[in-house]
Amino acid sequence: MNRTIYGILLCVLASLVWSGSALATAGDPTLQLARTTLQITTFYNGTTLEASGTLPADADVLLHVIGAKKDVALKVKGKVAGLLWMNKTDVELENAPAVYMVYTPEKVGKDLLLSQLEGDAKALVKDVAMLGIGYKALVKDIAIKPETADKKFIFGEYVKLMEKARVYGVYNGSVEYGPIKDGKKSFAVTLIIPPKMNAGKYLVEAITIKDGKAVGQASEEITIELSGLPKIIASLSYKHSLLFGIMAVVIAVATGLLIGVLFKGGGGAH
Numbered sequence: 001m002n003r004t005i006y007g008i009l010l011c012v013l014a015s016l017v018w019s020g021s022a023l024a025t026a027g028d029p030t031l032q033l034a035r036t037t038l039q040i041t042t043f044y045n046g047t048t049l050e051a052s053g054t055l056p057a058d059a060d061v062l063l064h065v066i067g068a069k070k071d072v073a074l075k076v077k078g079k080v081a082g083l084l085w086m087n088k089t090d091v092e093l094e095n096a097p098a099v100y101m102v103y104t105p106e107k108v109g110k111d112l113l114l115s116q117l118e119g120d121a122k123a124l125v126k127d128v129a130m131l132g133i134g135y136k137a138l139v140k141d142i143a144i145k146p147e148t149a150d151k152k153f154i155f156g157e158y159v160k161l162m163e164k165a166r167v168y169g170v171y172n173g174s175v176e177y178g179p180i181k182d183g184k185k186s187f188a189v190t191l192i193i194p195p196k197m198n199a200g201k202y203l204v205e206a207i208t209i210k211d212g213k214a215v216g217q218a219s220e221e222i223t224i225e226l227s228g229l230p231k232i233i234a235s236l237s238y239k240h241s242l243l244f245g246i247m248a249v250v251i252a253v254a255t256g257l258l259i260g261v262l263f264k265g266g267g268g269a270h
Helices: 002-024 106-112 135-141 151-164 229-239 241-262
Strands: 037-040 047-056 060-066 069-080 084-097 100-105 143-145 168-181 184-193 200-210 213-226
Touching: 047 060, 047 200, 047 213, 060 168, 060 184, 069 151, 084 151, 100 184, 135 151, 143 151, 151 168
Parallel strands: 037 213, 100 168
Antiparallel strands: 047 184, 060 100, 060 200, 069 084, 084 143, 168 184, 200 213
């Protein structure tokens, strides 16, 4: 009798644990990347990367790509005496990710994208700070010094600078959904890998959203590495700096002599 009751209790406990685990992961998406390692070769000029996965049919998915966090020193320019543009203030952004991109489906983008940065910054931002996604959430994690600096203006100008380099961006409507099957739907998105996205590791995260709340997530890591001539040059510059310096001087002198020979018959300067 005791063994029977004990067995029943074990079955009930196992059922509860399994149910709790199933509920905890019910909203989790799946995420697959076409490649997890990208190589910077001699004529590398950026690339793209296909990402795909599945999620519950009644949810939406947002993806973001995040680089390692670093401290960034900037100089703020302004007019001196109302005449000359000069460097007026040194500012520092602490804990700023080197890369930050957000990819949204059309429906979510229309509902949650808005422009809310003050000053001249007009970048579209994700109003999903409560989810920890988007520029509005990002600015809260970045410390800007000195404390007297206009944080929104400085951050807005920094975002414009990074967007120009294409390492920051909000890509609304870039996530496409597939047909619904067995309570799931697929998604696909083309991630942009710009040439200024340096060698290193980057996190790609898919977050499922339902009723304005994050209900699951999945992540993968991208590794960008140097290959071929760029790898050789980088190795020389770090491990053999003296040899690298000599080679740079020799190449510069040889290039100057070659240009002189090529334009020798041009009659000289006038």
